[in-house]
Amino acid sequence: MRCGACCTKIYVNHQKGIIKDEEEFLKLKKLHPFYTYLEIIDKDENGLVFKCNKFDKKKHICTIHKYRPGICRRYPSEIILKMNGVMHENCGYSFKPIDSFSEILKKMKK
Numbered sequence: 001m002r003c004g005a006c007c008t009k010i011y012v013n014h015q016k017g018i019i020k021d022e023e024e025f026l027k028l029k030k031l032h033p034f035y036t037y038l039e040i041i042d043k044d045e046n047g048l049v050f051k052c053n054k055f056d057k058k059k060h061i062c063t064i065h066k067y068r069p070g071i072c073r074r075y076p077s078e079i080i081l082k083m084n085g086v087m088h089e090n091c092g093y094s095f096k097p098i099d100s101f102s103e104i105l106k107k108m109k110k
């Protein structure tokens, strides 16, 4: 917990997919304040990689924790998986598949 990986290696997915060029990102910055916190740190085969300037690397805290955006409050959300994303390697969170309705019924009948 509090590793900060989700705040320091971020892809931005918007309508047409992961943002790949700076110009596209500059347009996005006007849409939501969260994007103004982000700084491009790299580009890889997926697209631009960002870090959030609100993350304090020394203290390992979000400096706006009380007022952090909804996307951060909801993290981790299964939408990550729907977008073919993955959790960071050392993340304390993980996703576990839930039983299907028929599996639950089967268990109840036992």
Ligand code: SF4
Pocket (backbone or CB within 6 Å): 006, 007, 037, 052, 053, 054, 055, 056, 061, 062, 063, 064, 065, 068, 069, 072
């Ligand atoms: S706003 Fe806070 S929680 Fe959200 S990415 Fe930035 S540092 Fe992390």
